[in-house]
Amino acid sequence: MDVLTHLLEGFRIxxxxxxxxYAFVGVFVGTLIGVLPGIGPAGTISILIPITFRIPxxxxxxxxxxxxxxxxxxxSTTSILVNIPGEASSVVTCLDGYQMARQGRAGPALxxxxxxxxxxxxxxxxxxxxLAFPLAKVALKFGPPEYFGLMILGLTIVTYLVRGSVxxxxxMAVLGIFLSSVGMDVMVGTPRFTFGMIDxxxxxxxxxxxxxxxGISEVLINVxxxxxxxxxxxxxxxxxxxxxxxxxxxxxxxxxxLIGFFLGILPGGGAIISSFVSYAVEKRVSRHPEKFGKGAxxxxxxxxxxxxxxxxxxxxxxxxLGIPPNVVMALLLGALMIHGIxxxxxxxxxxxxxxxxxxASMYVGNGMLLLLNLPLIGxxxxxxxxxxxxxxxxxxxxxxxxxxxxxxxVFDILxxxxxxxxGYILRKLEYxxxxxxxxxVLGPLLERSLRQSxxxxxxxxxxxxxxxxxxxxxxxxxxxxxxxxxxxxRKRREALTREVEE
Amino acid sequence: xxxxxxxxxxxxxxxxxxxxxxxEVKEEGPWIGPYWKRVITTIISLxxxxxxxxxxxxxxxxFLLMIFLFWTPGYKKWMGTIIKAVLxxxxxxxxxxxxxxxxxxxxxxxx
Numbered sequence: 001m002d003v004l005t006h007l008l009e010g011f012r013i014x015x016x017x018x019x020x021x022y023a024f025v026g027v028f029v030g031t032l033i034g035v036l037p038g039i040g041p042a043g044t045i046s047i048l049i050p051i052t053f054r055i056p057x058x059x060x061x062x063x064x065x066x067x068x069x070x071x072x073x074x075x076s077t078t079s080i081l082v083n084i085p086g087e088a089s090s091v092v093t094c095l096d097g098y099q100m101a102r103q104g105r106a107g108p109a110l111x112x113x114x115x116x117x118x119x120x121x122x123x124x125x126x127x128x129x130x131l132a133f134p135l136a137k138v139a140l141k142f143g144p145p146e147y148f149g150l151m152i153l154g155l156t157i158v159t160y161l162v163r164g165s166v167x168x169x170x171x172m173a174v175l176g177i178f179l180s181s182v183g184m185d186v187m188v189g190t191p192r193f194t195f196g197m198i199d200x201x202x203x204x205x206x207x208x209x210x211x212x213x214x215g216i217s218e219v220l221i222n223v224x225x226x227x228x229x230x231x232x233x234x235x236x237x238x239x240x241x242x243x244x245x246x247x248x249x250x251x252x253x254x255x256x257x258l259i260g261f262f263l264g265i266l267p268g269g270g271a272i273i274s275s276f277v278s279y280a281v282e283k284r285v286s287r288h289p290e291k292f293g294k295g296a297x298x299x300x301x302x303x304x305x306x307x308x309x310x311x312x313x314x315x316x317x318x319x320x321l322g323i324p325p326n327v328v329m330a331l332l333l334g335a336l337m338i339h340g341i342x343x344x345x346x347x348x349x350x351x352x353x354x355x356x357x358x359x360a361s362m363y364v365g366n367g368m369l370l371l372l373n374l375p376l377i378g379x380x381x382x383x384x385x386x387x388x389x390x391x392x393x394x395x396x397x398x399x400x401x402x403x404x405x406x407x408x409x410v411f412d413i414l415x416x417x418x419x420x421x422x423g424y425i426l427r428k429l430e431y432x433x434x435x436x437x438x439x440x441v442l443g444p445l446l447e448r449s450l451r452q453s454x455x456x457x458x459x460x461x462x463x464x465x466x467x468x469x470x471x472x473x474x475x476x477x478x479x480x481x482x483x484x485x486x487x488x489x490r491k492r493r494e495a496l497t498r499e500v501e502e
Numbered sequence: 503x504x505x506x507x508x509x510x511x512x513x514x515x516x517x518x519x520x521x522x523x524x525x526e527v528k529e530e531g532p533w534i535g536p537y538w539k540r541v542i543t544t545i546i547s548l549x550x551x552x553x554x555x556x557x558x559x560x561x562x563x564x565f566l567l568m569i570f571l572f573w574t575p576g577y578k579k580w581m582g583t584i585i586k587a588v589l590x591x592x593x594x595x596x597x598x599x600x601x602x603x604x605x606x607x608x609x610x611x612x613x
C-alpha cells in the first residue's frame with residue numbers, strides 16, 4: 001500500500017510537463033548518441049552535467065537516466081543495420097542482427113530488439129522498486145568498515161570481469177584511485193600533489209577525465225583510420241516480428257532480463273557484460289546452436305533485453321548503498337552530489353521524490369522509446385549517414401564546451417586534452433578505462449571509509465576482519481584475485497571471456 | 503593512502519612486466535593507423551584552442567577551430583566547410599550561451 005502511494009507520487013512527479021520534457025530530451029539524445037558510433041552515454045552525460053546545474057535534481061536525474069537507457073535502444077540499430085555497434089553493449093547484437101538484416105529481416109530484428117528492451121526495461125524497474133528498500137534498510141546499519149569491504153569487492157569484480165588482462169585492469173583501478181587523491185585531503189584538507197597549482201586544489205575534474213579517456217581518445221583513434229565507411233543499404237519493412245519470432249524470442253527475453261538485472265546489480269557488471277553473458281547462455285541452451293552467428297533471432301532478443309535490464313539493476317546499489325556500479329552511474333552520482341544530495345541509504349528517506357520520480361520516469365521513458373524507435377526508425381538510419389569527417393569536429397566541440405562550462409576554466413580543457421592523449425596511448429596498449437574511472441570515483445569514498453575505520457579501531461587493521469560483512473567481502477576479493485594464479489581456473493576464466501568474443 | 507596506492511601500482515606494474523615479458527610477441531597489424539598525422543594536428547589544434555579561447559572569445563576561436571577540423575580530413579570544398587563551421591558555432595552559441603545561460607568566454611573583442 002505504502003509502495004503504491006509512493007509510486008503514484010512518483011508518477012505525479014514524472015508527469016509534470018517539465019519532467020516529461022526532460023525525460024523525452026533524455027531518451028531522444030540517448031537514442032541519438034546510441035545510433036552514432038564514437039560517442040557513448042558516459043561522454044554525453046558528462047557533457048550535459050553542467051546543464052543540469054540549473055534544473056531541479058529530480059529533473060536532472062530523469063534526463064540523465066533517460067540518456068543511459070535510451071542509448072541501449074539506439075545502439076542496437078547500428079549493430080543490426082550496419083554491423084557497427086553504436087555502443088559497447090550492443091557488440092554482440094552485431095553477430096546475429098546484421099546477419100538477419102542481410103537476409104532481409106532487418107525489420108523483425110529491430111522490432112524484437114525494441115520490444116525485448118521494453119519488456120526487460122520494465123521488468124528491471126519493477127525489480128529496482130522491490131529490492132532497493134530492503135537493501136537500504138540493511139545498509140543503514142553499515143559502518144565505515146563495511147563500506148570499505150564492499151567497495152574493495154566492487155573494484156575487484158570490475159577488474160575480474162574486464163576483458164583481457166586482470167593485471168592491466170588492476171593497474172588501471174589503482175591509477176584511478178591515485179588520480180582521485182590529487183587535491184584536498186578528504187579528512188584534514190591539506191593539499192596533495194597540487195605542485196602549488198591553484199587549479200589542482202579541487203583535484204582533477206571527473207568530467208574532463210571521463211571526456212578525455214572516453215571521448216577525445218576515441219576520436220583520435222578514429223581519425224587515424226580512413227574516414228569513409230560503408231552503409232549497408234536495406235529496405236526496412238514489417239517491423240513487427242511474426243508469431244514464430246515471438247515464440248523463438250520469448251524465453252531469451254525472459255532469461256536476458258534476469259541475467260541483465262542481476263549482473264547489473266554487481267559492481268562492474270552493467271550492460272556490456274550482461275549482453276555478452278546472455279548471448280553465451282542463449283547459444284548454450286539453444287537446440288540449434290549452429291544457427292547462431294547466421295541470423296538467429298534469439299541472439300538479438302537475449303542480449304538486447306539483457307543490456308536494458310542491467311540498467312534498472314545498476315540503480316539498486318546506487319540508490320541503496322550510494323556506490324555506483326559502473327561509469328555512467330558514477331557520473332550520475334557526481335551530478336547529484338553537485339546538487340548537494342548524497343545517494344545512499346538515506347536518500348530513500350530524505351528525498352523519496354528523487355527515487356520514485358526516477359523510477360516512474362523510467363516506466364514512462366521506456367514507453368516513449370518504443371514509440372520513438374519503431375515508427376521513427378527511418379530517421380535514425382538517416383542520421384547514421386552523417387559522414388564521420390562532419391561528425392568528429394562536432395563531438396570534439398561538445399567535449400570542449402562540456403569541460404569548459406563545469407568550472408569555466410580553460411585549465412579543464414587542457415586536463416581533458418591531456419587525458420585524451422593518455423587514453424589514446426592506453427587504448428593502443430589494450431587497457432580498459434572502466435576500472436580507471438570507477439577507481440577514480442570510489443577513491444575518495446574508499447579513503448574516507450578506510451581512515452574512519454582506522455580511527456574507530458585506533459589504527460588496527462584487524463577491524464576489517466572482526467566485522468563479518470567486511471571480512472566476507474575482503475576474503476571474496478582475495479579469492480577472486482588469486483584464482484587467475486591457479487592454472488586450471490585461469491583457463492576457465494579465459495574460456496569464459498573468449499567464448500563470448502567469438 | 504596515496505603512498506599505499508603508489509606501492510600497489512608499482513606492484514601490479516611489475517607483475518604485468520613479468521607476465522607479459524614471458525609471453526611471445528604476437529604479430530599484429532601496424533600499431534599506428536595510416537592517417538596518424540591527423541592525430542597530432544587534432545591534439546595541437548585543441549591545445550591551441552584552449553590557449554586562444556579566452557582571448558579571442560568563444561565565437562571567433564571556435565569558428566577557427568571548426569574551420570580547421572572540418573577541413574583536415576581532406577575536404578576541398580571551402581563553401582561546405584565554412585557553412586558547417588558557421589552553423590556549428592551559431593547553434594552551439596545560441597543553445598549554450600543564450601538558452602542555457604552557460605556563459606561562454608567573450609574575449610577582447612567583446613563578443
